[in-house]
Amino acid sequence: MTDDAITSNDDLPPCPPILLGIRAALGQSLLEEILSSKILLIGSGGIGCELLKNLALSGFRHVEVVDLDTIDVSNLNRQFLFRSVHVGMPKCVVASEAALRMVPPPPPPPSPPPTPTTRSSQAAAYLPHHGNVFDNSRFNVPFFQKFALVLNALDNVAARRRVNRLCLASDVPLIEAGTAGYLGQVTVIDRRSGTECYECQPKPTQKVYPICTIRSTPSQPVHCVVWAKELYRLCFGPKVEDSMLYEDEEGLRERREGDDDGDGDGDGDEKKDDDGRRTTTTGDEGSADVAAGGAKGGGGSSAYMGAMTDLRSLLGVDPASSPGSSSSSSSSTSPTPYDVASAVRSKAREVISALFVTEIEKQIGMGTYRTADRAPEPLSSSDVDSCRDVVPSPTMRDGCAPTDVWSVRECVAEIASCLVEVAENAIAQDPTFPLPEFDKDDDVAMRFVTAASNLRSYVFGIEPIQSMYDAKGMAGNIIPAIATTNAIVAGLQVLQVFHVLRAQLDVKKNGGEGGKLKECCRYIYCLRDKTRKGYLLQPTTLPDPNPECFVCRNAIVSLALNTNEWTLDMLLKRVVKKELGFAEPTVMIGEDIVYEEGEDIDPSEYAANLAKKMVDLPGGGAGHGSVLRIEDFTQDLEVEVSVSHRDCWVDVDEEKGGEAKDDGRAEMEKFEIGGKKLVAATAASSDSMKGDSVSAESDGFRAASANEGEDVLLVEENYVPRGVNEDSKMPAQTSSEHGNGSKEQLKKRAFADQAENGAKKAKFNVEDAKKPDLSEVMS
Ligand SMILES: Nc1ncnc2c1ncn2[C@@H]1O[C@H](COP(=O)(O)OP(=O)(O)OP(=O)(O)O)[C@@H](O)[C@H]1O
Numbered sequence: 216m217t218d219d220a221i222t223s224n225d226d227l228p229p230c231p232p233i234l235l236g237i238r239a240a241l242g243q244s245l246l247e248e249i250l251s252s253k254i255l256l257i258g259s260g261g262i263g264c265e266l267l268k269n270l271a272l273s274g275f276r277h278v279e280v281v282d283l284d285t286i287d288v289s290n291l292n293r294q295f296l297f298r299s300v301h302v303g304m305p306k307c308v309v310a311s312e313a314a315l316r317m318v319p320p321p322p323p324p325p326s327p328p329p330t331p332t333t334r335s336s337q338a339a340a341y342l343p344h345h346g347n348v349f350d351n352s353r354f355n356v357p358f359f360q361k362f363a364l365v366l367n368a369l370d371n372v373a374a375r376r377r378v379n380r381l382c383l384a385s386d387v388p389l390i391e392a393g394t395a396g397y398l399g400q401v402t403v404i405d406r407r408s409g410t411e412c413y414e415c416q417p418k419p420t421q422k423v424y425p426i427c428t429i430r431s432t433p434s435q436p437v438h439c440v441v442w443a444k445e446l447y448r449l450c451f452g453p454k455v456e457d458s459m460l461y462e463d464e465e466g467l468r469e470r471r472e473g474d475d476d477g478d479g480d481g482d483g484d485e486k487k488d489d490d491g492r493r494t495t496t497t498g499d500e501g502s503a504d505v506a507a508g509g510a511k512g513g514g515g516s517s518a519y520m521g522a523m524t525d526l527r528s529l530l531g532v533d534p535a536s537s538p539g540s541s542s543s544s545s546s547s548t549s550p551t552p553y554d555v556a557s558a559v560r561s562k563a564r565e566v567i568s569a570l571f572v573t574e575i576e577k578q579i580g581m582g583t584y585r586t587a588d589r590a591p592e593p594l595s596s597s598d599v600d601s602c603r604d605v606v607p608s609p610t611m612r613d614g615c616a617p618t619d620v621w622s623v624r625e626c627v628a629e630i631a632s633c634l635v636e637v638a639e640n641a642i643a644q645d646p647t648f649p650l651p652e653f654d655k656d657d658d659v660a661m662r663f664v665t666a667a668s669n670l671r672s673y674v675f676g677i678e679p680i681q682s683m684y685d686a687k688g689m690a691g692n693i694i695p696a697i698a699t700t701n702a703i704v705a706g707l708q709v710l711q712v713f714h715v716l717r718a719q720l721d722v723k724k725n726g727g728e729g730g731k732l733k734e735c736c737r738y739i740y741c742l743r744d745k746t747r748k749g750y751l752l753q754p755t756t757l758p759d760p761n762p763e764c765f766v767c768r769n770a771i772v773s774l775a776l777n778t779n780e781w782t783l784d785m786l787l788k789r790v791v792k793k794e795l796g797f798a799e800p801t802v803m804i805g806e807d808i809v810y811e812e813g814e815d816i817d818p819s820e821y822a823a824n825l826a827k828k829m830v831d832l833p834g835g836g837a838g839h840g841s842v843l844r845i846e847d848f849t850q851d852l853e854v855e856v857s858v859s860h861r862d863c864w865v866d867v868d869e870e871k872g873g874e875a876k877d878d879g880r881a882e883m884e885k886f887e888i889g890g891k892k893l894v895a896a897t898a899a900s901s902d903s904m905k906g907d908s909v910s911a912e913s914d915g916f917r918a919a920s921a922n923e924g925e926d927v928l929l930v931e932e933n934y935v936p937r938g939v940n941e942d943s944k945m946p947a948q949t950s951s952e953h954g955n956g957s958k959e960q961l962k963k964r965a966f967a968d969q970a971e972n973g974a975k976k977a978k979f980n981v982e983d984a985k986k987p988d989l990s991e992v993m994s
Pocket residue numbers: 257258259260261262263281282283284290306346347348349368369370371374425426427428429430696993994
């Protein structure tokens with residue numbers, strides 16, 4: 216791979232046997248770079264565990280790991296650095312300790328010893344940071360600047376955007392990765408090298424949710440839907456132990472016994488080995504004490520299993536029992552439907568209270584949610600009382616629609632109503648009873664899952680609360696995360712790490728500006744189906760930035776909405792924070808600051824503006840044709856937003872032959888980012904604005920080309936990637952007029968890549984059309 220890679224071992228300093236292969240492939244100087252470089256890893260879940268193991272076994276001695284979550288039982292099947300004794304402990308703490316034990320011993324110091332001491336001869340340290348990467352007091356530009364490069368192993372767009380911005384602002388290369396079932400992708404983002412950033416391409420609306428475990432600290436609606444499906448299994452499943460929420464006494468005992476030092480704290484106490492080489496890696500202050508809190512979580516019993524067992528028996532789900540025959544039922548004769556309904560409602564109250572009050576309070580007490588964006592708030596007892604017919608279930612209401620969003624109390628009432636229905640069906644010996652596995656097309660199943668998922672969202676402050684229609688879309692599209700894909704992708708990431716370090720080493724040795732990663736790094740797809748030549752990995756050149764990207768190219772963002780009705784508060788929450796990802800925005804109209812956030816800012820200063828309509832804001836208002844300037848010093852980001860007023864939203868839905876499209880949002884709440892920019896500030900009628908609609912969706916097409924001399928398998932040279940249609944060799948499906956997303960630009964890029972790499976024109980391979988854009992994948 217390199218010139219010095221061929222040097223005979225006799226001429227080289229001693230090296231741990233496990234690293235001889237690395238040295239033979241990469242050379243002594245790159246090995247030294249590996250031994251001394253500081254690497255930051257964000258996320259220690261499925262991909263993160265694989266990456267940590269790879270980094271450790273490749274000789275990396277200085278790695279820091281950020282993760283906000285604690286270990287759940289359901290992570291154990293494939294997040295292989297964790298054991299049942301670790302349940303409840305921070306993932307990053309356990310993963311760092313486990314990986315550190317795999318780091319080969321340091322090479323013996325050369326004689327005479329180097330002066331000053333180089334980092335490669337220092338003790339290895341894998342430092343965990345249990346926290347949310349959005350915590351700007353800890354994870355900010357100075358923190359990122361300490362590292363040679365950053366690796367992402369995340370499962371959500373918001374956190375990926377945050378890391379992307381911090382890396383751009385810190386000038387640190389980012390190796391980004393994602394998987395979705397059998398599919399995966401890895402790319403390298405480097406501002407100085409002029410590569411595309413994570414946000415250069417608009418993200419397509421997510422259609423599948425690759426996820427298969429439960430997030431202890433949920434942050435998205437889909438995390439709650441996954442949890443609710445497991446709750447459904449726990450209530451109605453033929454085998455209660457199949458549910459990821461199931462806890463039995465034996466399992467708890469095992470976990471306590473697994474804490475082999477017998478102190479019950481579950482810490483494993485494995486921080487040092489005999490020669491003291493492996494240093495204690497408690498990380499920052501947060502990690503050590505949370506680890507202790509989390510460990511108690513490993514030994515505590517769940518607050519809900521007792522009530523759940525009674526409920527199953529009452530529902531007649533467990534074969535030994537029949538409806539109404541619970542131990543808590545006092546009736547000795549056959550119960551009437553009324554008796555059953557009232558017994559079920561009362562038990563439902565107990566279960567809901569255990570799940571959404573007692574269990575949450577218990578976990579809060581143990582510090583499980585310290586890293587959540589917002590501390591969870593247990594339901595109130597009056598909310599839980601809605602079980603007792605206090606509130607009618609929303610689906611029993613006249614005119615109820617699948618797009619309705621239910622309140623907390625309605626969700627509680629809906630759960631109770633589903634449970635009563637199941638019990639009554641059981642009594643009537645309905646042939647559909649007992650309930651089958653969860654089926655999104657089953658009415659009771661979907662009502663139950665929507666209500667339970669939303670209650671969890673309410674408790675954790677997760678928005679938006681889902682209508683049954685939305686929840687169904689998610690519940691039906693959750694696909695399992697596959698450990699093998701995670702392993703492949705993590706391996707590819709480490710190969711890119713070597714390339715980045717090699718480029719950095721060249722600059723150190725030979726001088727120059729750096730920024731040459733486009734020459735050596737690749738965007739790599741991991742495909743599900745082999746290409747015709749039998750390859751599963753496809754490297755392509757790193758794409759150029761999108762000139763329309765407001766993150767890396769300071770492009771102006773165009774925004775259309777009803778400026779007469781939108782308030783500043785709506786603008787901040789729905790557009791500035793949610794869509795544009797600003798963490799601490801300062802909003803200016805001309806020279807006037809209309810809003811500011813941050814540690815030193817008194818929130819009352821701009822409180823009066825929050826309720827004002829956009830047109831009524833100071834500085835002349837943010838009406839049609841105005842320009843807002845939004846800054847965020849925490850991300851070193853500044854953007855100009857060109858505002859246009861729109862109050863009529865007739866979009867043509869081509870699939871429905873030109874009918875008006877209803878996306879479920881109230882007319883007044885609609886907005887569009889990324890339409891045509893206003894050229895001049897003219898007063899606009901609704902009609903004059905109609906033509907401005909441009910979908911911000913893109914299929915995330917990447918121009919692909921075969922590259923010679925890769926360290927991954929090549930695809931055949933006549934391969935044409937997804938999105939290029941056979942006749943025109945033009946990217947299909949994109950309707951965006953955004954820079955690289957436009958047909959013309961994509962076409963140019965595809966052809967430029969082909970020319971550059973001598974790739975011949977190709978036939979479109981149908982199998983390859985399955986290749987997704989994984990830029991928004993979950994893990
Ligand atoms: N904002 C964030 N700050 C820090 N860590 C984060 C943030 N968002 C996500 N993570 C972490 O990224 C990791 C993503 O890994 P992954 O998705 O494999 O794990 P998982 O959620 O446990 O499993 P699953 O594959 O079922 O989704 C998680 O451990 C999660 O805690």
